[in-house]
Each structure stands twice: as structure tokens, then as C-alpha cells.
Amino acid sequence: MKIPADFDAEIWSVVAEIPAGRVATYGQLARLIGMPGHARRAGRALAMAPEGLPCHRVVNSQGRTAPGWTGQRELLAAEGVRFRANGCVDLSASGWEEIG
DNA sequence: CGAGTGACTGCCA
DNA sequence: TTGGCAGCCACTC
Numbered sequence: 001m002k003i004p005a006d007f008d009a010e011i012w013s014v015v016a017e018i019p020a021g022r023v024a025t026y027g028q029l030a031r032l033i034g035m036p037g038h039a040r041r042a043g044r045a046l047a048m049a050p051e052g053l054p055c056h057r058v059v060n061s062q063g064r065t066a067p068g069w070t071g072q073r074e075l076l077a078a079e080g081v082r083f084r085a086n087g088c089v090d091l092s093a094s095g096w097e098e099i100g
Numbered sequence: 101c102g103a104g105t106g107a108c109t110g111c112c113a
Numbered sequence: 114t115t116g117g118c119a120g121c122c123a124c125t126c
Contacts, residue, residue: 003123026108040122043107058107066107086115 003041007033011045018057021080023089024096025061057081057096063088 010033018024026039026046035041039060046055046066056075059065063084065072077083081094 030108037109037121038123039108040106041108044123045107047107055107060107061109064107069107072107 003035003038007035007038007041008045008048010035011042012049012053015046015049015053015055015058018054018096020054020057021094022096023057023059023063023076023081023091023094025059025091027061028096029058059089059091061091063091065089 011029014029014032015024026042027036030036030038030042042058043060046053046058049055056072057079059072065076073083073087076089076094082090084090
């Protein structure tokens, strides 16, 4: 286990910092906790994330939502997140730390 | 120890 | 701007 248990905790902590109406990428979360390149581990951390976590505000670099999880897109839309014509999140407009 | 997999990422056409 | 391909890293069989 190269990845410490704190990894998931750190990811969840960063995810909890994501403001409503904004979205972050797995790579961004991994980078913010000081572990760039571990985006896949970040995704796995969200896969086992608790319900109280706004994991729906996390998408991949393409702005795509999690497979097998259609509610995520609806939750983001309810937060005020904008979407592109293809149904992907508009990271250029709703991306976290991309505005302020 | 080797091969396969995934809520990923970056480059090229 | 969009779609296809290869690389990455840890977990599982």
C-alpha cells in the first residue's frame, strides 16, 4: 500500500472545499494534496467516499461525469454548473479555481 | 511474480 | 472542437 489512508481523507477534505456551482478534476484534487499523477487514486477515493461528501462536484479532465452515475449531472445542474452541448461539464466556466 | 483493470491524463489527427 | 491511442499507478486475480 504505497498510498496512505490519509490519501482518501485528503481527497475528501479537498472535495469538501469545492464551492457550489464549481467542479474540480481528479488530477486537480490529487495535485492539491501534493500527489500529482495519482488522479486514478483520487477517483478511487471518491468511489468509496461517504454520502456527506459533494463527490458529484468532481469530474475527469474531459468534464465527463462518473460512468453508471447519471444523477451526478443532475446534481451539478442543480448547483448551477453549466454544461456543454455534448453533456460534459464546462470546466472553462464552472471549473474550480478557474475564475477566482 | 505476471497479467488485467479502472469514477484518469496528455498528445496527435 | 472532437475522437482515438498510449502511459501511468495501485489494486486484484
